[in-house]
Amino acid sequence: MQGNQPGGGVQSVLRGLLPSLVSPRSTAIFLAKSGSPRIASNPVDCLMPTHADTFQSLCRRFREARLLSSSAELLEWDERTGMPPKANAYRAEQVSHLSGLSHRQRTDPVIADELASLADWEEAADPHSPTGATLRLLQEDFEKESRVPPALVQKIASATVRGQGVWDAARKANDYARFKPMLDEIIGLQREFGQCLAREGQTTYEALLDQYEPGARAAPLTEVFRELRSALVTLLDEIESSGRSMDEPLLQVGYSVEKQKVLSRRLAEAIGFDFERGRLDETSHPFCTTLGPSDCRILTRYHERFLPTSIFGTLHEAGHGMYEQGLPEDWFGLPAGTYASLGIHESQSRLWENQVGRSLAFWERFHPLMQELFPTQAKPASAEDWHRCFHRVERSLVRVEADEATYNLHIIVRFELEQALIAGDLSTDDLPAAWDDAYESVLGIRSPTVADGVLQDVHWSAGLFGYFPTYTLGNLVSAQLYEAAEKALGDLPGAFRKGDFVGLLSWLRENVHAHGRCYSPDELVERATGEALTAQPLIKSLRDRYLAG
């Protein structure tokens, strides 16, 4: 009958009845489980698994855990893109169940035995080979997890769920006192947690930071951040005294959302995001999520009255996505196929967003496309016009709304305060004043409300101490990598003007993406750029772009 497809109905309706019998997909499971037992080719090994077998078994556990967690991520992607409004309660149950099963799989006690029996495996001797690094990191992760008592894990889980609720209410009521006891509880638990996690010679704060940025140390980070802070404070003064106009005519007009969608897709394609292995959607809070080795989804948002939101949101998320698309597919779900750290992830998004997307050469390439899509708004706009209007600066209170030149100052404030909180050098009683003083000293402004002051971020209420510095690390590394790539590849702006972004992407693939977690973030940066983390490339890049033209 026209308009029906009983063929479709066969598969969808039947699955509920007898999935094991009629769904071709479930067959693999049945066949795999009932396969004949492995027959060892070497008679001596008979019934004794080889190292390679044990490693396979270990990898299988983590791959299966990833099948579950990646499915949970689709459930969440769907929730944030178009799930029917009343579906949320059951959706939470689905995500929770899958996440729980995945966790159980990753912490199966048999893993300890498998790891122990692989301790002397020669093929894993190189700690940076995919096999060696995978085994080493699974071991480290497992040990780390086993140092934390389950009772503490539960206390943290419970406190951070309550914490986010209390924070949300306190922020809406602009009432810090309401949040303070909760924050005390969370800081106490995080301190205890960090003490459990800490290895020999690590401070409590470093142990927390290590979760997001493996191997990062507070002292060198503090030094680089101080150098950046002082350079940014100076830069801000210079920009302001240069008399650049903050009123950009190009930002005073509206841009149709439909056309912005076309633009976002064209830009993401141009820089190398692979739409055969990913997609771009709209959401209210942009993010990037990976649902499989060839399924990376980026999401952006569109404001008719503020064009930069979609352009730089898309370039940023595409940068995250291209990193995910460049990780070794064969190692998906295992350390060798996983991103190195949050800082390195952010370095990829920031590189494409700022080093590439805010360069003059980029707009020399794309200002004709802007004229094509927005003929009335963009007709008189040159590459220089676009470049200038995407470099507006403002001393503002809220981190997520800050521009590129001031963003890191917001982070540095948080990095200093959270270290003092964990170390016990700052009490939560004194925190709001310390927050405002710090803003005064770096940005010259104080928040009239705690809602836009100390209560503006969700992180601490969620137990995320040691997370903030990864944002600035990402910014620092993005500029350092870009500088090294330019040294290796030559004239990058010239390439961009010709629409060639593949040279840069290939360099990143080779020097960053292909290594997964096989090197620590520090090692990765040093191998790729020839030097340790430094603030100079970022400072130079900001000065060049913000003081030019």
Add this chain to the structure above:
Amino acid sequence: MQGNQPGGGVQSVLRGLLPSLVSPRSTAIFLAKSGSPRIASNPVDCLMPTHADTFQSLCRRFREARLLSSSAELLEWDERTGMPPKANAYRAEQVSHLSGLSHRQRTDPVIADELASLADWEEAADPHSPTGATLRLLQEDFEKESRVPPALVQKIASATVRGQGVWDAARKANDYARFKPMLDEIIGLQREFGQCLAREGQTTYEALLDQYEPGARAAPLTEVFRELRSALVTLLDEIESSGRSMDEPLLQVGYSVEKQKVLSRRLAEAIGFDFERGRLDETSHPFCTTLGPSDCRILTRYHERFLPTSIFGTLHEAGHGMYEQGLPEDWFGLPAGTYASLGIHESQSRLWENQVGRSLAFWERFHPLMQELFPTQAKPASAEDWHRCFHRVERSLVRVEADEATYNLHIIVRFELEQALIAGDLSTDDLPAAWDDAYESVLGIRSPTVADGVLQDVHWSAGLFGYFPTYTLGNLVSAQLYEAAEKALGDLPGAFRKGDFVGLLSWLRENVHAHGRCYSPDELVERATGEALTAQPLIKSLRDRYLAG
């Protein structure tokens, strides 16, 4: 920074690192698992679970299995709506793993013990109460499954996977001989399967049919189908000799797909599909899938040159969806919250598609909307014009393209042939000729190719014997239910003309949806309509509509 949302990044990136600690959602699992042991209120029961506890535990297993299978269904929905093309291999692994875990959960050996200990539970004594029916059906399903040796399940799974591949190749090559040995193997396995499943007094074919249509018997079905067959053959002759034009000007023109989307949404909303608990999307093979108690998704397709595809596809799938939306939410994942049978499911889709959507009153209501959406094409069209153009008839070879008046003849041919194949009364050598003869006798046409003849459907290659009759059962029941509803509610066309479809939907909710699987399809039909399955209402409905005007 404008255009970024580090807040979003926290949740999505972090989940991969330490999901147990930072994802609020996974907390529920942790807390639930470590909750203090239940303390029985009655000291005598201490440590001995009550019947109610055991029933809860049993239900929990099936609800958890449904969390997994409903997640697998989202994976498949996504695959059919917009998954990146290269993601399919990993997607198959995800679906397979989740389906396998769900199956394992539903067949956990402990279920047998729980069922046994509930055998004398008084609260479940009423076999049609939600509790009683759930327990009775879980018991029946479990017994049925346990009658089938696992080795046979594997053989069937393997054969049907290969079968669909071989069928597809044979169909493309228009070569029945290539498929025949595979079909022999599948028929042999299905016969064996049916013999395992068969209860006392059931034929092998009935045991197969019982999977899709619990309790259905071949003899009464054969009788009703014969009556229908003869009435349809007559009707077809009458329509042709009535001289109705087959060239409908309204179907000779194009209709913008964007406008068709608006129309589909408006119609689905109008008849009562709840968009707060569901959504409507586009796909190449329309279907309906349920991802949670408040998340039912229907999919349709749009042909610019053939408007009926989207209109009736949408009404059809919305009918399926409204049934799912009307099932008892509290019993989601359990028999009392599950549809009664495939035939009953199809009765709901056909009722809204044909009894409502092809009625003159429906188009009296909606022809102004058609004029609004399609002013140039629909300007001169009256309700009668639309009604007439949606009642075109053609003697055609392919079931999925057949119109309403001939569709059941395609099914009756298959029903007769597959019974003979399973009984061993027809060999696969003779099948192609038997197929063509049957088509000649009911439709007066023979297929020039086997691709459009005996090889046109995937069903038999997938082991689906006993599935075809549920389509015609659905058509029969749709008309019988509609007639009963009209008897109970009075002037339904009058209500439709006023845009009132809620009376009919409420009647279906009360008489069909609310009962889940608590009654067998036969019982459900008899309780709702006051009589056993009969062909008369469908024959009358087709005659009224096809010979009118």
